[in-house]
Amino acid sequence: MKKLLSTILGFTVILFFLYYYLKQDFEKTTPTIYYNGNIITLEESRPTANAMFVEDGKIKAIGSAQEIATYKTDKVAQVDLKGATVMPGFIDPHTHFGITMFLSKMHDLSGFTHKSNQEVWESFELSVKQHKEGEWVICKGIDPILVGDLIPPSIQYLDKVAPNNPVLIFSQSLHSYWANSKAFEEVGITTETPNPSDHSYYDKDSSGAFTGLIVEQEAIKPFTNLLKDKVLTPKVLGEMGAKVMSEYAKNGNTTIVTTGATITDSKPLMLFEHLSAQEPTLLGGLLTKIGMFPQRKATPRHFVYMRNDVVHLLPEKKGNGDDFYDIIGVKLWYDGSPYIGSMYLNEPYKESKMTNETLEIPHSHAGHALVEKDSLKHIIQKYHQQGWQIAIHTQGDAATNEVLDVFESLNGALNFSESKHRLEHCLLLSTTGLERMKNLNITPSFHINHLYYYGDALKSSMLGEDRVENILPLGAAQDMAIKYSLHADQPMFESDPFRLMQTAIERQTISGDSIGVNQKINLMEAVKALTINAAWQFGMEDKIGSLKEGKYADFIILDRNPFETPTHQLEQIECVKTYVNGNLVL
Numbered sequence: 237m238k239k240l241l242s243t244i245l246g247f248t249v250i251l252f253f254l255y256y257y258l259k260q261d262f263e264k265t266t267p268t269i270y271y272n273g274n275i276i277t278l279e280e281s282r283p284t285a286n287a288m289f290v291e292d293g294k295i296k297a298i299g300s301a302q303e304i305a306t307y308k309t310d311k312v313a314q315v316d317l318k319g320a321t322v323m324p325g326f327i328d329p330h331t332h333f334g335i336t337m338f339l340s341k342m343h344d345l346s347g348f349t350h351k352s353n354q355e356v357w358e359s360f361e362l363s364v365k366q367h368k369e370g371e372w373v374i375c376k377g378i379d380p381i382l383v384g385d386l387i388p389p390s391i392q393y394l395d396k397v398a399p400n401n402p403v404l405i406f407s408q409s410l411h412s413y414w415a416n417s418k419a420f421e422e423v424g425i426t427t428e429t430p431n432p433s434d435h436s437y438y439d440k441d442s443s444g445a446f447t448g449l450i451v452e453q454e455a456i457k458p459f460t461n462l463l464k465d466k467v468l469t470p471k472v473l474g475e476m477g478a479k480v481m482s483e484y485a486k487n488g489n490t491t492i493v494t495t496g497a498t499i500t501d502s503k504p505l506m507l508f509e510h511l512s513a514q515e516p517t518l519l520g521g522l523l524t525k526i527g528m529f530p531q532r533k534a535t536p537r538h539f540v541y542m543r544n545d546v547v548h549l550l551p552e553k554k555g556n557g558d559d560f561y562d563i564i565g566v567k568l569w570y571d572g573s574p575y576i577g578s579m580y581l582n583e584p585y586k587e588s589k590m591t592n593e594t595l596e597i598p599h600s601h602a603g604h605a606l607v608e609k610d611s612l613k614h615i616i617q618k619y620h621q622q623g624w625q626i627a628i629h630t631q632g633d634a635a636t637n638e639v640l641d642v643f644e645s646l647n648g649a650l651n652f653s654e655s656k657h658r659l660e661h662c663l664l665l666s667t668t669g670l671e672r673m674k675n676l677n678i679t680p681s682f683h684i685n686h687l688y689y690y691g692d693a694l695k696s697s698m699l700g701e702d703r704v705e706n707i708l709p710l711g712a713a714q715d716m717a718i719k720y721s722l723h724a725d726q727p728m729f730e731s732d733p734f735r736l737m738q739t740a741i742e743r744q745t746i747s748g749d750s751i752g753v754n755q756k757i758n759l760m761e762a763v764k765a766l767t768i769n770a771a772w773q774f775g776m777e778d779k780i781g782s783l784k785e786g787k788y789a790d791f792i793i794l795d796r797n798p799f800e801t802p803t804h805q806l807e808q809i810e811c812v813k814t815y816v817n818g819n820l821v822l
Contacts, residue, residue, distance in 0.1 A: 260516070262534065268291075268818070270287060272287070275321075286301055288783065292818070295786065323791065325816065330627075330721070332726060334497055336480050336726050343360070345360055345376065372404065373402070389414050401418060411452055416448065433454055435451070451576065482535075486811065487733060488734075490537065491537040491538075495660060508538055534819035535816065539557075559776070568626075570638070574694070574699075575690070579663070580634045586697060589697070602632075605635065616643065621650070627660055628658070631663045633666060657677075659673065660680075660683075662681070670709060670718060679721075680718070682740075684740050692749060719772055722762065734798070734809045
């Protein structure tokens with residue numbers, strides 16, 4: 237018996253030390269007083285302060301230096317802000333962390349770094365030469381709008397430049413892709429392979445041969461799945477994930493929301509949780525010790541909406557996570573991208589050289605729904621009744637109207653009064669649509685960068701002046717007292733809050749043209765759309781989004797005061813330091 241007890245005791249001690257070893261975490265910040273600052277709280281009861289006391293990750297007190305001085309002890313650190321501006325950390329309410337991580341090491345062919353067709357394809361050819369035979373050549377950023385003379389690649393061109401390497405190229409919109417013959421061969425897709433659906437397919441010419449073009453999400457999955465298995469190992473993805481989180485923080489984001497996780501199994505979710513959760517998991521700790529996961533450090537909070545085609549990865553019930561990482565809802569696409577012709581419109585795209593030739597959008601084309609209305613009704617019923625928040629991608633006016641039709645048909649049978657379901661992007665959302673959304677307690681998140689980067693093309697070549705004057709109705713939402721958020725849809729565009737604010741306030745395109753000036757909002761309204769209102773959209777407004785006693789100490793220190801900065805210089809503001817839960821991230 238003594239021997240058995242001794243064995244059990246020894247085993248227990250080993251388990252205890254193993255548990256302690258695997259649960260080790262980064263060092264947390266000691267209690268700290270921040271003083272001599274210009275603190276913008278976003279709280280009406282006390283809009284500004286010059287000092288705050290942070291302990292155990294939360295704001296214990298905020299106010300004047302005299303008020304906070306009572307918390308000074310030998311064990312409390314002090315930070316002189318030297319007059320710097322402090323604000324609540326920004327919340328990115330619609331991003332794609334997994335895809336950003338996946339693309340972060342890919343060769344960039346975007347219009348942000350290349351200004352002509354020649355520059356794009358010279359850069360591509362140089363990248364191919366830098367790869368060994370047989371290695372995948374993966375590029376991102378193809379954009380015929382930002383690069384006005386861009387000619388999309390044919391499969392013949394890709395085969396000629398890279399006969400011995402599989403090639404895969406992602407568009408900037410992430411709704412279209414191009415591959416060479418070697419890539420199709422590696423994935424095992426032939427001209428006899430059925431298209432996944434009518435709206436997601438492998439394009440073929442009149443003879444039935446591949447053109448190289450791959451359209452929409454279902455068709456690209458076999459390629460991305462293979463890359464995850466052969467190219468992007470868990471260790472590589474972990475390193476990329478930590479790097480991408482730091483980049484979000486560099487722009488002042490203390491919380492991100494993945495709106496539609498593009499994954500096929502639970503492995504990426506394990507990494508997401510490891511990076512952001514309040515405490516390390518045992519499995520995450522083990523994978524860190526063997527070098528598969530990066531070391532944990534302070535990082536932005538992360539909340540996730542699962543794609544409706546991978547809902548088998550949803551937890552059995554909502555609320556299994558914590559205030560730092562959680563799965564909070566379901567995302568689906570009712571229409572697609574304006575820039576490949578899959579946005580669903582009431583009236584067809586404008587006929588132009590860009591739509592008909594560059595983008596190859598058929599004549600009199602108005603797009604179509606990607607989901608049958610009956611299917612949408614079933615999805616809403618199912619996940620609403622299970623308590624999940626639902627986010628629906630709606631770019632076109634027809635898409636928005638039909639989605640709202642379905643919600644209205646269910647209103648009464650279902651109680652939407654507390655649900656805060658969301659419509660995403662909302663390019664052609666009308667004021668009538670906003671009124672309907674308000675009645676249904678549906679909240680919009682606006683992809684304001686459509687206006688800045690693509691407003692010129694939308695106006696001159698794709699939608700026409702009349703329709704474009706009414707895009708992205710932020711002012712109308714503000715007038716109706718509808719809470720909304722702004723987003724960049726990273727990796728489509730960088731998650732840069734001050735660029736989003738500047739566009740929302742100026743309503744100017746990249747060329748300086750003004751669009752829908754009656755829909756302008758002011759700076760405070762723009763700030764709230766990226767802080768407290770964004771937090772409200774997913775039920776965290778009592779914990780983050782403003783600086784108040786009892787809330788988490790998620791804040792940023794800026795190099796200047798945005799409220800004393802000319803609007804045209806907002807995007808130049810830099811985030812000097814970022815804190816999450818009182819811990820320095822950057």
